[in-house]
Every structure is written in C-alpha cells, then in structure tokens.
Amino acid sequence: MAAPAKQTFGIPWPELNDGLFYTDVVSSSDSGLTLIEFYSSKYKNSAPLQGWLQRIQNGQITVDGTVTTGPSTRFSDGSRLVYHRLPWKEPDAPYLLEVLYEDDDMIAVNKPSGLQVLPGGLFQQRTVLSQLQWRVRKKTSSVASQGKHPVPVHRLGRGTSGILLCAKTKLAKTRLAMYFADGTSIIGGNRNSKEESKTVRKITKVYRALVHGILEQDEVIINQPIGIVRYPGVAKGLYVASPSGKQALSKVDVLVRDLQENRSMIKVEIQSGRPHQIRIHLSFIGHPLVGDPLYVSGGQPRSVDSEFVDESFAHDGCVIIP
Structure with a gap:
C-alpha cells in the first residue's frame, strides 16, 4: 500500500518585497528640526547624510501624510513622519512547508533549513509567518478570515530544520505560549528539587545536532548563563x-560517535529557550556545531573583521537537523 502523499503549502516568493514603513512621532525635543537634521542625526547608523538626502528627494518620506521632498522642511511637536524603505529582493529561501499535524486551533509544520520564522534583517517577507498568512487568505474569504491569526508560537533559527508549532487563533497562541513558559519556569531557581521532580511539562523541546569532536560522557548537563555583548555588525548585540x-539549561545525550570524522551526533533537550542556546552551549563545552560560521569553543564568537560581518551572520546555524 502506497504511503499517503505529504501535504504541503506555500506560494513562490515575489521578486521584490513590499518594502518597509518606519514611523516617528516628533517629540518636543525634536520640534523645530529640519527633515535632514532629524533623520541624519537620529538614524545616522542607517545611512550617511547623503543617503538621507537622496531618500528625502526621492519622495520616500511623508510628513503628516504628505510627501515631502525638501530636506530643509521643518515640522512641529506631534508631527507624524513616515519613511518608506523601498522594496528589495530578499536572499533566496525555500517557500514550501510540510504539514505534520493540523486542527482548528494549531498547525505543526516541518520548517526547512534556510527559511526564517519571523521578519528580521534582510528577511521581511520570506518567512514562515508570511506563508501562514497567505494560506489563510487563500483558503478563506475576508469575512471568514476574521478571528484567524496564524502565527508561530516559538522560533527555530533560519538554518535549523524541524517541527514548528503555529497557532491559528489568538486563544491558541495564548495557551501554547503558556505551555512553553511552563516548560522553562524551573530555570528561575524558585522551586526546590522535590517540586521540580513533580513538574510535568506539556511541551518538551528536543533537537538533534552534529558537533565537532567526540564527547566522552554519554550524558552532559550544561548550565551556563547566556547574555549579550556588543559585536560589530549586529546592532542589538x-x-x-x-x-x-540569564540562566539556561541544556541536556545532551550522545547518539553516535564518528571516530573517523571526529564528530558526534547528539540529542539536545533544552529547558530554557535563550536565543542560539544550543549553538552557544555546545561551543561552550568545546564541541561547536558543524558548519556554524560564528560560535567557537567557549561559547564566544570568532574574531572577524567587522567589514565582513552583517546581521545575518549571527542568525545562520545550519547544522541542527530533525
């Protein structure tokens, strides 16, 4: 008997996205500034003076709903400024998502490596969120789509493949988010060991990964806090x-030791959900993930020339597999 066909969905990405709109409401401290003074000082990291002059002259900025091309235009307290970042072609990304489970409240999909979950950086449209929203619009009328708010309730790194749970309603999102929070609450250290032993998690996060080196122990517990440092090219740190x-806990079990290639296949269960936790924790114990362009032994970033670093460098992690 033939296996049932996989159910997939996805719309090919348009050549260009819709661009972005950035809104500012002028405060009293900025009242009286010219348009070029406001943008070149407040957002000097976004573009140099000449860049903002070009954007203004291109008609990409409105003041209180009116396109303004004069860089010397002044505005008052409470004015609404909107900058339109022009559409651009986002980097290549897969668009098809395999449905693993679906009911009226949620959908579980197999997220492929290379697809970002939520908008960020260069990826504003080529995301799981966009495909979920397009699917709802395609399947339902505008009236029927009211109350439908498809959204992922957790994240997987762009380079990570695996099961992604997505809520289809606001209520489902709230409930699922609560279940995820229950699974990480003991990390706060407010419960004693007896209470922890009674904790039953509704959701458990388990991953498989390929790492450099041979882990000697069959099981390793990594309890290493994760914080933020300044890093060239990564605006938010x-x-x-x-x-x-913040406290972070990972439990590692060795599945396969490849002595010839000096690599280990491992299973990782995380009881907290810090950004890049698996990448950081495995590199912290001296076993960085194979293919990770950023983290090296010690849980720290490799030293690189800032000229060659961009925001996406911190989000690539292409070795965690289902």
Missing part, C-alpha cells in the same frame, strides 16, 4: 556565554 546573563 550578540548572544554569548556570559556569567552575568
């Missing part, structure tokens, strides 16, 4: 192993 960071 980079997550690293840090004594002053």
Whole structure:
C-alpha cells in the first residue's frame, strides 16, 4: 500500500518585497528640526547624510501624510513622519512547508533549513509567518478570515530544520505560549528539587545536532548563563556565554560517535529557550556545531573583521537537523 502523499503549502516568493514603513512621532525635543537634521542625526547608523538626502528627494518620506521632498522642511511637536524603505529582493529561501499535524486551533509544520520564522534583517517577507498568512487568505474569504491569526508560537533559527508549532487563533497562541513558559519556569531557581521532580511539562523541546569532536560522557548537563555583548555588525548585540546573563539549561545525550570524522551526533533537550542556546552551549563545552560560521569553543564568537560581518551572520546555524 502506497504511503499517503505529504501535504504541503506555500506560494513562490515575489521578486521584490513590499518594502518597509518606519514611523516617528516628533517629540518636543525634536520640534523645530529640519527633515535632514532629524533623520541624519537620529538614524545616522542607517545611512550617511547623503543617503538621507537622496531618500528625502526621492519622495520616500511623508510628513503628516504628505510627501515631502525638501530636506530643509521643518515640522512641529506631534508631527507624524513616515519613511518608506523601498522594496528589495530578499536572499533566496525555500517557500514550501510540510504539514505534520493540523486542527482548528494549531498547525505543526516541518520548517526547512534556510527559511526564517519571523521578519528580521534582510528577511521581511520570506518567512514562515508570511506563508501562514497567505494560506489563510487563500483558503478563506475576508469575512471568514476574521478571528484567524496564524502565527508561530516559538522560533527555530533560519538554518535549523524541524517541527514548528503555529497557532491559528489568538486563544491558541495564548495557551501554547503558556505551555512553553511552563516548560522553562524551573530555570528561575524558585522551586526546590522535590517540586521540580513533580513538574510535568506539556511541551518538551528536543533537537538533534552534529558537533565537532567526540564527547566522552554519554550524558552532559550544561548550565551556563547566556547574555549579550556588543559585536560589530549586529546592532542589538550578540548572544554569548556570559556569567552575568540569564540562566539556561541544556541536556545532551550522545547518539553516535564518528571516530573517523571526529564528530558526534547528539540529542539536545533544552529547558530554557535563550536565543542560539544550543549553538552557544555546545561551543561552550568545546564541541561547536558543524558548519556554524560564528560560535567557537567557549561559547564566544570568532574574531572577524567587522567589514565582513552583517546581521545575518549571527542568525545562520545550519547544522541542527530533525
């Protein structure tokens, strides 16, 4: 008997996305500034002076709903400024998602490596969220789609493949988020060991990964805080192993030891959900993930020339597999 065909969905990505709109409401401290003074000082990291001049002259900025091309235009307290970042072609990404389970409240999909879950950086449209929203619009009328709010309730790194749970309603999102929170609450250290032993998690996160080196122990518990440090090219900072960071706990079990290739296939269960936790924890114990472009032994980033670093460098992790 033939196996049932896999159910997939997805719409090929448009050539260009829709661009982005950034809104500012002018405060009293900025009242009286010219348009070029406001943008070139407040967002100087986004573009140099000449870049903002070009954007203004291109008609990409409105003041209180009116396109304004004069860089010397002044505005008052409470004015609404909107900058339109023009559409661009996002980097290549897969678009098909395999449905593993679905009911009226949730859908579980197999997220492929290379697809970002939520908008960020260069990926604003080529995301799981976009495909979920497009699917709802395609399957239902505008009236029937009311109350439908498909959204992932947790994240997997862009380079990570695996099961992604997505809520289809606001209520389902709230409930699922609560279940995920229940699974990480003991990390706070407010429960004693007796209470922890009675904890039953509704959701458990388990991953498989390929790492450099041979782990000697069959089981390893990694209890290393994760914090943020400044890093060139990453505006909001980079997550690293840090004594002053938030608590994070990972349980590692060795599945296969490949002595010839000097690699180990492992299973990782995380009881917290810090960004890049698996990548950081495995590198912290001296076994970085195979193919990780960023983290090296010690849970720290490799030293690189900032000229060659961009925001996406911190989000690539292409070795965690289902």
